[in-house]
Amino acid sequence: MAPFIPLVRVNAILPFVSFLGKIGAPTQRYLNQARIPILALENPENLIPLYLGCQFIENLAHHEGTRALGIEMGLKTSLEDLGVYGRLLRHSLTLFDLFKFVEKTIDWHTSGDKVNLKINGDKAWICHRSNLPNDIVLCHENHYATMFYYNVIRLIADPAWQPEEIHFVSKKYCGLRDIDVFSNTQISFEQSTDAICFPRAFLSRSLRHFTPYSEAKRQEDKKLLQVTAPALDFPRSTQQVLRFLLRGGHPKIELVAEIAGMSVRSFQRYLAAEGLTYIRMVEQVRFDAAVDYLEDPDIKIIEIALELGYQDPANFTRAFKRWTGISPQEYRELHCNR
Template sequence: MSRIPITRCQFLIPFADIYDEIGAPTASLLEKFRLPTSLMEKADDFVPLLRAVDFAERGQQSQGIVDFGFQAAKRLEFCHLSARLRTVVGYSPTLFTALQQVCKLATLEDNVLNMWLEHSDDHVKICSKLIGTSGLAHLEHSQWLQNIFPIHIVRQFAGPGWEPATIAFEARYVPSLETRSCWPNTRFLSGQFASWIEVPRSFMALTNAIGELSPDCLDDEATSAGDDVIRSLRLMLPSYLDEGIPSVAEIAEMAGTSVRSLQRRLSLAGLTYSELLEAARFEKAAKLLRTTDAKVIEVAFAAGYADPAHFTRAFRRMSGTTPRRFRHEARPR
């Protein structure tokens, strides 16, 4: 157990929107798979990736939605990438530079997402693979998203109408005739070593009209969304704080392990689940206090505290100051 596969809530939103539009019981289905119901407020928080895939597959089967992954991918745009990736792409001088940086920072979107470039004489493949998920069913839903974002990145340089000559899926999946008709000039492949799209090699030198890449945006090492289970939990827990905090047993189930194994892993890091939870609550509250004008009582509820006084005591214990004082000092003058 090295990590829990997690993904940004942003990628679950289009699936939920489609559910809503056809009148499906979206909230109850999200609850069934232990996923947050208030997704729009948590676009940059994280949820278990495999539960999100199961949620999409259940909708495809129960609601008769054809190519659910494709339908969701159509609703995603470049602006839905994390802010850091958008900045990196926006200030890259060439498409090649942008793709190199995106490959380094791919785990900002999904913590088990591995991206790389493969070069041939005429084309470059932008490849992606979810580490540790080989052989799992229904991953075509996620792989549509894995392929659609490189397409949007290339379009920042090649223009909004560009389409790849080939879209490949690691899953043994064949898009429907209706889906293929939306991409009449694109070849689809399934059962590949990874998911990938094909880009002309000549595109690598396409320049970006925005400007040079800021040195602050370039890292020699990627800042990942989480290399181990503890970091994954810290990213995932904020999604659940206002909807009933998961028990340690539920968290162990999400991690695909036993309660004893999870507690042993936490113990090796010098933590208990309660301490991990308290840290996640504090980090969410601090972020809301710094970046929003939400009332302190609203911040308390969002961080999973039913009693504002309890929240204030817990926040002071973690920070040495009150929430109001923290907000005052954290805001630029």
């Protein structure tokens, strides 16, 4: 069975985009280097390939000379920064309720992470590990996620609390010991998983809620996340990657294979095993996206063509006629303006 391609929601990288703006760095250049269209950032709930998101973060840290970037961004990121998923988590009953929910539903936010709550005597560990099939180093992404969970624990912790232990998968970074909040923390590197140790008693503490959140809204948020979640199979996750890449023109198979963490030949072999071809899959994704856009009468045909990666709208019209026998405008009049 072919592995699925990990994806993550856009809101996961937005703190890093904001950081670029604050320091006056060339945001567009870094996004281009990671092959992330800036228009993809318009909706924080959009999906992007985790591989490209990690490339963006790692390149940013390297070129801006910020060795502790993942740590710094993680310490500044709150539940609210994770959009709809963060809102669900923020309204958990207790820390135990929150972490058990994350264990079960992290795939709604990203299909590239695994999170586990482990209890050992009077201690508890929240453990995080990335599941990326590429050779890219994940130092900053892992630090970012670990510090995010540290912030979650701080919601119910005593003001002076420090973790007894923190484990990192990454190699040793001495600068962590200069951060005041970890001055009394035992930090271990090159571990099997990223993890934070905290008192088991914290798990039963209540999370304070400052905004109303009805059950109807909770169910609405759950449904939205489930419908738009990263796919956990090879064909559908490939389709999600293709839809993300469409704005940049016809997605090259070499790039999609790279994102999938395999050679072009292996990628084609996996497609063939599913009874698919790359060209046909691109056409299917373009057609499905076109139909979605045509249902919105406020989106012009020329705008749809650009969204689907056609520089010349006439090429989109010809392709749509090849798929349906009619023009996009005729399709809209027949099926969408009821």
